[in-house]
Amino acid sequence: MASYLDLIREIQKLDENLDHLEEEIGRLPKHVEEIEKKLEDHKAQLAAEKHGLELNEKERRRLEGEVALAQEKSTRLTEQIAEVKTNDQYRALRNEISFAKKEIRTAEDQIIDRMEETEALVAKVTAAELALAEESVGVAKEVAEVEKVVDGDRQKLAASRIEREQVAAQVSPRLLRAYQRVRRKLKERAVSAAVGGRCSSCNMVLRQQLLQQLRRSTDEDVITCEFCGCILYVPELETVPTEDPVSEQQ
Ligand SMILES: [Zn+2]
Incomplete structure (x- = not known):
């Protein structure tokens, strides 16, 4: 699903x-x-x-x-x-x-x-x-x-x-509302991937804390970029936190 x-x-x-x-x-x-x-x-x-x-x-x-x-x-x-x-x-x-x-x-x-x-x-x-x-x-x-x-x-x-x-109809109403709000405000892109620690919409570097929160987030959480306001998601390839110092030592 x-x-x-x-x-x-x-x-x-x-x-x-x-x-x-x-x-x-x-x-x-x-x-x-x-x-x-x-x-x-x-x-x-x-x-x-x-x-x-x-x-x-x-x-x-x-x-x-x-x-x-x-x-x-x-x-x-x-x-x-x-x-x-x-x-x-x-x-x-x-x-x-x-x-x-x-x-x-x-x-x-x-x-x-x-x-x-x-x-x-x-x-x-x-x-x-x-x-x-x-x-x-x-x-x-x-x-x-x-x-x-x-x-x-x-x-x-x-x-x-x-x-x-x-x-x-298949999306949680909360997420849908958040999406619609952001899209109305931004006029265009409302969902953005976090790639290499950056928001792929505005290209700003995201805070580590926010990235961790994002990785731990459930499907219904709405986490937005602090710079452009886009709803952030982690693409499948990015789920391994490459910038995490712990995983780099492994
Ligand atoms: Zn952004």
């Missing part, structure tokens, strides 16, 4: 596993949230870039309309020139024509600028669409993987909890 301390160590192992599972169950969905959020951000970014491209195209069409109107005006004015009667009228029309032509040149220059912008924007949107498609696939894959891991973890967690209950 396993000793109480063997069982406590088993419980400790189960508790460490439970902690790990709970941590993973908490952490992985958060990670999924983060990558999904990033994906949403990238989608919004792409939508903004597409909107920019739309505005650019709209502006180009507006400028093209301006050119067409100015051209019409210029043609109409050129036709009117043939019918003028005075020099003043002629000069006024020439001025209007030259103004309309200037308008055409300005708008055409702006159209060229917009077209250069269009090219850059189209390249940007295309690259962003490709990257987003790739990212979406990656995120979907990761989400599915995380779901699988978390599902598995939940099953393992349920099984480990049952196993822990079963083991805990």
Whole structure:
């Protein structure tokens, strides 16, 4: 039959596993949230870039309309020139024509600028669409993987909890309470082996008196390390007190 301390160590192992599972169950969905959020951000970014491209195209069409109107005006004015009667009228029309032509040149220059912008924007949107498609696939894959891991973890967690209950039922309540108290306080390791006269958790040298007390202790005694507070036990190989001066003389 396993000793109480063997069982406590088993419980400790189960508790460490439970902690790990709970941590993973908490952490992985958060990670999924983060990558999904990033994906949403990238989608919004792409939508903004597409909107920019739309505005650019709209502006180009507006400028093209301006050119067409100015051209019409210029043609109409050129036709009117043939019918003028005075020099003043002629000069006024020439001025209007030259103004309309200037308008055409300005708008055409702006159209060229917009077209250069269009090219850059189209390249940007295309690259962003490709990257987003790739990212979406990656995120979907990761989400599915995380779901699988978390599902598995939940099953393992349920099984480990049952196993822990079963083991805990075999330990003396006093020892179990002491273990739980120490573990709550230390947050992790609560049981530590005394090896070579030292606590294997904090590595401090234990008092001879405490070591002797530990060797003589029964299964239900709770002897803790004076430095870190761990419940101490003597591994089977250590039961012969090598540091005991009496046994060294033998
Ligand atoms: Zn210690």
